Amino acid sequence: MIVVPLGTSSAAPTRERHLSSAALISDGRILLFDCGEGTQMRLKHAGLRTSRIAAVFITHLHGDHYFGLLGLMSSMALMRHKDPLVVVAPEELTRVMHLLPNIRDHELTYPVELVPLPACLSHAVVYDTPEFFVEARALAHRVFTVGYRIQEKARPGRLDVKRAGALGIVDYTDYQALKRGQPVKGPGGRLVQPDAVLAAPKAAPSFAYVADTSPCEGGVLLARGATLLMHEATFAGAMQARARATGHSTAAEAAAVAKKAGAGKLLLTHFSSRYKDVEPLVEEARAVFPATEAAQELERYTVVPTDG
């Protein structure tokens, strides 16, 4: 998995920073987390093709997190996109977006599979593939907001062919069954368990996207053991009261979530436009959680478990 921050500004864009969006690349597919205005341009700047976008996950319905979805969908139709596009978003958006001229169903060239999140949702798996799944959890913002976690499914460890052979297992279909976790019959009907021939499962990377929110339990649960946590850090510590009043986090609070959750690495994002230089916020966070960086737009972050 590779994560590419596309926009790291909160609320309003600045000359240097763009509105919220992060792309995750996995197996040639792109998943987008949030889609602020201008995301289609940022994808272009990142060299990412819209034809590879499989799903968009919207955290909440403040414009800086979703207005870019409309232009993206419209442009994908212009490009004669054919594959289904999954849109996971708070229910209210899924009710009204099809009313907007230029992204009404009959104007699109591809099917849109809406996954509406009801405002009462606290936790759900919202996307599932053989390779990974995405869960959503409610956060603590001014309006109904969720964070997301994408978790690769554990892959079986390497099969020790010699060891399998010594146990009389030489058939490819038996190898496959063992890798799926099923015991197979050896010579004389003796069952061979997967553990006997497989190395430990490979560590499965995970990515948590937690924005916008005050520090909360939902964020910690999403970030639990995550290889990479991208957490909003709208304010420096001096503005903690404002962070609380507006449903946001300070950099140190984001770091405390990373620490409590045992995340591998923390990327701060969603900076208030008042901070031309965000290095002081990074310093505040590092005092709590050393493996912290400010998300750099268009940089490619490889999500690799430390034991992988």
Added chain:
Amino acid sequence: MIVVPLGTSSAAPTRERHLSSAALISDGRILLFDCGEGTQMRLKHAGLRTSRIAAVFITHLHGDHYFGLLGLMSSMALMRHKDPLVVVAPEELTRVMHLLPNIRDHELTYPVELVPLPACLSHAVVYDTPEFFVEARALAHRVFTVGYRIQEKARPGRLDVKRAGALGIVDYTDYQALKRGQPVKGPGGRLVQPDAVLAAPKAAPSFAYVADTSPCEGGVLLARGATLLMHEATFAGAMQARARATGHSTAAEAAAVAKKAGAGKLLLTHFSSRYKDVEPLVEEARAVFPATEAAQELERYTVVPTDG
């Protein structure tokens, strides 16, 4: 009047060109013509403050001409904008935009005055101030589309105070009445007509914005004698059949409109992303109408009548 093209790309943005929008600055107010995705960023790049935007005129409901309105309106609320914002747009948008989370009436800090254009509209004055008015005319595109013309009202010529004095007119309120075009009573009750003391009215600049459209009568009427005509030129002449099929114009067709209308100067815009270099399109247009340029994004074009 000053015109600043903010985006000159058709349909999809390119790395160099942005989506349709043009700002017109008059008396410290900004009028926006079209508002494609990213317009609020382009205003920032142009050094234009959103607090000065008085009205937005949308030509049609293809996303590249209106999706940026949502983020702009949302950001203006974030900036605690207070003055009314006039939005002139095809009726369908004015019916659904208030349903969108983050730009619903109760989420805005300023009143929005909607001017819905019914799809049967052929011609109307849609905005009127003491200094200028804006008219809309139906064009020939794939969906209901209008073009706009902003026309400054003729300003009275300079009052010849000496001549007025010789006729016995020395009072300031009489000067004002004459400038408004009203005759006033001189000594002995004799009427003094404005013509007797005022120079010829100053030439009044006008700006026509014609996009998207095939060349059509509505475009010519909007451009009639316009100081500056901004006309779409999506295609080069080699793609005339495609221009016709998609309801667009070639550069030479835009030039023919300028020529027929007796416009002062032509700015080409709305270039297909296939043209990295638009100079060949400008050449094609100049063969028909020499006073042609390609609109340069963020450049400031002063709209001054040649006799002004």
